[in-house]
Amino acid sequence: MEDEGYYLETDLDFSFTSTATDRTFTSSSARSSLARSSLTLSFNDRLSTATTPSTTTSAAATTLHHRRQDPHWTAIRAATTLSSDGRLHLRHLKLVRLLGTGNLGRVFLCHLRDCPTPTAFALKVIDRDALTAKKLSHVQTEAEILSMLDHPFLPTLYARIDASHYTCLLIDYCPNGDLHSLLRKQPGNRLPVSSVRFFASEVLVALEYLHALGIVYRDLKPENILIREDGHIVLSDFDLCFKADVVPTFRSRRFPRVSTPPSSPRRLRRSRRGGCFSTEVEYEREEIVAEFAAEPVTAFSKSCVGTHEYLAPELVAGNGHGSGVDWWAFGIFLYEMLHGTTPFKGVTKEQTLRKIASSDDVAFPLELEEEGIREAKDLIQKLLVKDPMKRLGCARGAQDIKRHPFFEGIKWPLIRNYKPPEIRGLVKKSTKAHACHVTGVSSPRRRKWLWWALSNLLRSKSLKGSNSKIQSNNNYYHYVGKSYNASRKRV
Numbered sequence: 001m002e003d004e005g006y007y008l009e010t011d012l013d014f015s016f017t018s019t020a021t022d023r024t025f026t027s028s029s030a031r032s033s034l035a036r037s038s039l040t041l042s043f044n045d046r047l048s049t050a051t052t053p054s055t056t057t058s059a060a061a062t063t064l065h066h067r068r069q070d071p072h073w074t075a076i077r078a079a080t081t082l083s084s085d086g087r088l089h090l091r092h093l094k095l096v097r098l099l100g101t102g103n104l105g106r107v108f109l110c111h112l113r114d115c116p117t118p119t120a121f122a123l124k125v126i127d128r129d130a131l132t133a134k135k136l137s138h139v140q141t142e143a144e145i146l147s148m149l150d151h152p153f154l155p156t157l158y159a160r161i162d163a164s165h166y167t168c169l170l171i172d173y174c175p176n177g178d179l180h181s182l183l184r185k186q187p188g189n190r191l192p193v194s195s196v197r198f199f200a201s202e203v204l205v206a207l208e209y210l211h212a213l214g215i216v217y218r219d220l221k222p223e224n225i226l227i228r229e230d231g232h233i234v235l236s237d238f239d240l241c242f243k244a245d246v247v248p249t250f251r252s253r254r255f256p257r258v259s260t261p262p263s264s265p266r267r268l269r270r271s272r273r274g275g276c277f278s279t280e281v282e283y284e285r286e287e288i289v290a291e292f293a294a295e296p297v298t299a300f301s302k303s304c305v306g307t308h309e310y311l312a313p314e315l316v317a318g319n320g321h322g323s324g325v326d327w328w329a330f331g332i333f334l335y336e337m338l339h340g341t342t343p344f345k346g347v348t349k350e351q352t353l354r355k356i357a358s359s360d361d362v363a364f365p366l367e368l369e370e371e372g373i374r375e376a377k378d379l380i381q382k383l384l385v386k387d388p389m390k391r392l393g394c395a396r397g398a399q400d401i402k403r404h405p406f407f408e409g410i411k412w413p414l415i416r417n418y419k420p421p422e423i424r425g426l427v428k429k430s431t432k433a434h435a436c437h438v439t440g441v442s443s444p445r446r447r448k449w450l451w452w453a454l455s456n457l458l459r460s461k462s463l464k465g466s467n468s469k470i471q472s473n474n475n476y477y478h479y480v481g482k483s484y485n486a487s488r489k490r491v
Contacts, residue, residue, distance in 0.1 A: 031223065031307050067156060072172075075119045076158050079112050088159045090168065093123060099173075104131065104139055104239055109173060121158065122173040129165040138239035139167060145238040146171065148213060152416045153206040155234050174234055176227035176426060179337075183222055185425035189340030193372040195421040196337045199225070199233060201410055203333065206235045207326055208398035212294035214246040216322070220329040221307050222336065231420025231428040240306060244299030244323075249396075252290050295397030299323045308349045309342040313386045316357045327393035327401070331362075331383025338376055339365055343384070359386070375406040 067073060079092050096109040105126035111118045126139055146157035146169065161168040176182070179199065183189050191199070203225060210217055219240045226234045299322040304315060312328035314321045335343045343362045344355040362384045364377060382392040382404070393401050402412060420428060 031221065031309060071117065072119050072121070072156070072158060075112050075115050078115070088161065090161055090163050095123070102237065104135060104142070120173040122171050124169040124171060126167040127165060128167060141241060142239045143167070143169060145215060145241055151206065151209045153202050153233055153235060154209065155236060172228070172234060174226035175229050176231070178223050179225040179227060179233070180222035182227065182425050183337065183340070186423065191337050191423065193338070193370050193376060195423050196334065196376065197372070197406065198421050199337065200334055201407060201415055202233045203235065204330065204398055204401060205412065205415060207330065211296055211323055211326070211397050212246065212248070214244045214296045214299070215241050216244065216296060216299050216301070217241055217326050218306050220326060220333055221310050222333065227426065229429040231426055232416065242301050244296040246294050246296040248292065248294040250290065250292050252288050254288055291396070291399050293396040293399045295395070296323045297395070308352055309345055311353065311356060312388070313356055314388050316353050322388070324388035324391050324394040327383055327391055331380050334376060334380050334383070335362070372406065375404070379404045379406045
């Protein structure tokens with residue numbers, strides 16, 4: 001672990017005053033959010049040796065988390081087992097260094113004391129005495145939402161510790177920082193289309209999960225997208241969210257598909273080019289797809305919160321907004337990753353807001369000569385529709401966005417196992433987490449035999465079907481080479 005050199009044998013005493021911003025990891029180029037005033041915090045306590053009574057809410061013993069075999073959970077269970085009252089307290093944590101300040105508090109890198117294999121955590125420390133009543137409600141909202149999450153691209157709340165006038169949230173530590181800082185390390189502050197597709201896919205899946213829980217995020221931007229040590233993303237900061245009712249739906253839809261030739265054509269079309277001696281045959285068929293959608297279409301709020309460059313027009317107007325603000329922000333996010341800036345950015349915040357509220361459509365810089373850029377441009381145009389009723393995603397949520405040609409070729413159920421892109425400034429650490437999740441295998445020899453048997457089984461199945469193909473998922477985010485007409489309609 002890169003921070004092992006920071007582990008000290010003595011407690012750290014942070015005695016300073018800082019001004020909070022809207023990011024977990026601060027930088028000079030960070031954008032602030034609206035409805036977030038400056039907050040001065042004074043933190044003079046030694047949290048590692050706090051003796052005040054504390055209460056702990058931990059999900060380790062009460063939920064079946066998808067990462068319950070993770071070393072972080074193992075360390076938490078060991079600490080609570082050795083604790084006299086079976087709870088995690090601040091005295092069990094050893095602070096390493098300050099990571100940054102946020103809207104509600106400060107974040108420290110820490111690890112568990114007396115742990116044989118130090119496992120890094122992020123500890124978000126919130127001084128309740130320094131917050132207004134409105135910000136205290138944001139603290140409660142964030143803690144409540146964190147306790148609901150169980151997703152590979154969202155943070156895990158390992159424990160909530162209330163001690164004296166502090167609320168401490170123990171969550172994942174992401175050593176690669178945030179996507180905003182990573183973009184600033186790239187030529188032109190932009191990423192290739194293949195890398196944009198990778199990060200956008202994981203953000204889309206995270207937003208889909210939040211919307212399925214009835215949670216409208218409202219603060220999507222690269223600063224709030226953290227990167228784990230394995231290169232995958234974690235969506236952070238949930239203090240501006242609001243919850244709404246959601247009614248899941250499951251139905252079948254028909255989609256037209258054109259191929260040459262199909263196994264059972266629905267219709268045959270012939271077109272003549274270059275005279276009567278040239279004939280082109282196309283077969284059109286329909287594909288029936290079962291879709292699950294859970295979009296909080298009835299969500300409604302009149303609060304004006306978020307980052308000004310990412311605000312949706314209906315939010316700027318102040319007439320009320322719903323879950324569509326997240327899909328607008330997703331379009332701004334795609335634009336910034338591709339072009340290095342946001343589409344409506346002005347000289348001042350006021351000018352930016354006027355551009356957003358105007359009737360002008362999104363404008364693109366000089367066309368980039370890169371495979372997949374046309375599909376990306378079309379997706380951005382459909383997401384940045386200023387009428388939320390006509391915006392892509394506002395009816396059936398992420399399902400409609402997933403079907404856009406920009407994401408063609410992605411196997412969504414396997415996305416968490418795909419290989420992150422090789423880009424400047426992204427240091428990936430290889431993990432053996434997948435091997436550790438194999439249950440019932442007690443020895444390396446038996447595990448080796450199991451993988452050998454599984455590979456033979458898959459090979460034998462692939463040989464049975466003459467048309468079967470095995471494709472690697474490592475480069476799934478590269479563009480699938482199919483011609484695309486931006487004006488084609490869907491059923």
